Amino acid sequence: MRVLVTGGAGYIGSHTLLQLLRAAHEVLVYDNFANSSPEALARVQQLANRDFEVVTGDMRDANALHAACAEFRPEAVIHFAGLKAVGVSHTQPLDYYTTNLAGTLNLLRAMDAQDCARIVFSSSATVYGEPVYLPYDEEHPLNPLSPYGRSKLMVEMLLRDWAAARRGASAVMLRYFNPVGADASARIGEDPQGIPDNLMPYIAQVAVGQRAALSVYGDDYPTRDGTGERDYIHVADLARAHLAALDFAARSTGCEAINVGTGTSYSVREMVAGFERASGRQIPCRIAPRRAGDVARMCAKVDKAQSLLGWEAREGLEAMCRSTWEWQSANPQGYRATE
Ligand code: NAD
Ligand code: UD1
Numbered sequence: 001m002r003v004l005v006t007g008g009a010g011y012i013g014s015h016t017l018l019q020l021l022r023a024a025h026e027v028l029v030y031d032n033f034a035n036s037s038p039e040a041l042a043r044v045q046q047l048a049n050r051d052f053e054v055v056t057g058d059m060r061d062a063n064a065l066h067a068a069c070a071e072f073r074p075e076a077v078i079h080f081a082g083l084k085a086v087g088v089s090h091t092q093p094l095d096y097y098t099t100n101l102a103g104t105l106n107l108l109r110a111m112d113a114q115d116c117a118r119i120v121f122s123s124s125a126t127v128y129g130e131p132v133y134l135p136y137d138e139e140h141p142l143n144p145l146s147p148y149g150r151s152k153l154m155v156e157m158l159l160r161d162w163a164a165a166r167r168g169a170s171a172v173m174l175r176y177f178n179p180v181g182a183d184a185s186a187r188i189g190e191d192p193q194g195i196p197d198n199l200m201p202y203i204a205q206v207a208v209g210q211r212a213a214l215s216v217y218g219d220d221y222p223t224r225d226g227t228g229e230r231d232y233i234h235v236a237d238l239a240r241a242h243l244a245a246l247d248f249a250a251r252s253t254g255c256e257a258i259n260v261g262t263g264t265s266y267s268v269r270e271m272v273a274g275f276e277r278a279s280g281r282q283i284p285c286r287i288a289p290r291r292a293g294d295v296a297r298m299c300a301k302v303d304k305a306q307s308l309l310g311w312e313a314r315e316g317l318e319a320m321c322r323s324t325w326e327w328q329s330a331n332p333q334g335y336r337a338t339e
Pocket of ligand 2: 084198227292294
């Protein structure tokens with residue numbers, strides 16, 4: 001299939017790109033490298049030993065998107081490109097709505113002009129907000145707690161209306177839980193800029209000595225050990241879910257929101273212990289106050305992914321921690337050392 005991948009140089013995009021190339025899809029990556037490096041694409045090209053097209057372009061640039069679509073004529077789009085820092089979205093909401101929401105509008109217009117009617121979208125479990133019950137199924141009320149989360153929910157609504165109005169259209173909205181880990185080659189992985197917001201990259205940077213200690217945001221939650229529990233999903237499993245979603249989009253019409261998680265949750269302490277086992281390094285921790293906006297526990301009901309996509313997660317905590325450690329220890333500066 002000819003697949004346009006927006007944000008294909010990013011963390012999840014690069015892992016999915018590798019699997020798309022290995023599965024013999026023709027790919028065009030559209031990315032402005034706002035939060036990624038061209039080096040990630042060079043490494044994917046080496047790993048897959050296959051070429052693909054790259055356009056350096058912005059989601060906010062409707063003309064550039066239109067030109068890229070007209071030239072490539074995609075049969076399907078996987079739409080990763082967007083801004084994702086929850087904290088920043090509170091102070092820069094208009095940037096988040098412009099890139100995430102208006103960017104998706106531009107994309108749908110460019111797709112319509114080429115008669116491309118299949119899209120797989122990166123949504124997030126953050127659209128659910130405070131749990132009313134757990135595990136979250138896809139019918140759980142939607143009440144995102146940040147501008148970032150609301151931008152994801154608005155895109156979901158937009159896609160629903162687009163798919164309803166357009167004959168033969170198919171939109172698959174994957175609600176990711178907490179993606180972690182790296183490709184087994186240790187050549188591509190998560191490379192956050194500045195101080196990581198998220199748990200796994202922070203632990204990994206402590207393990208290689210770049211940060212002194214992990215701040216554990218609260219140990220008085222009503223969870224197994226008092227620390228926050230999350231449904232971590234290996235990025236290779238997540239990438240595979242996108243290929244399954246592409247297949248599904250090709251044989252269905254309409255719009256579906258689908259959770260992508262493992263159905264199991266781990267606490268901060270369990271993640272630290274898992275990482276210590278995988279790396280053989282000690283991770284110094286200090287207990288810090290709770291982080292605003294955090295919930296105690298998140299966990300996915302994963303039946304819908306199984307029944308519609310025929311997909312389920314394969315990798316567990318050990319592989320998530322090991323691959324993160326292998327990536328971080330082989331690339332302590334991320335892609336920067338080779339840029
Ligand atoms: P990432 O930042 O690594 O990748 C996003 C990519 O989009 C980057 O390559 C970036 O350069 C590009 N991009 C950003 N703004 C752009 C613009 N205006 N024009 C063109 N390209 C632009 O993030 P990721 O972790 O790979 O996430 C991919 C998608 O999945 C995002 O939409 C994110 O919101 C969503 N998501 C991520 C997580 C997570 O924990 N990583 C969880 C839920 C949902
Ligand atoms: C965060 C975002 C979420 C986004 C997801 C993936 C918030 C409130 N939520 O989810 O919208 O989809 O990232 O990008 O920002 N923790 C620590 N110390 C740290 C970092 C994290 O103890 O230095 C704890 C957190 O309190 C939480 C767990 O680790 O219990 C996971 O945190 P994180 O990796 O940031 O993911 P989420 O908060 O689940």
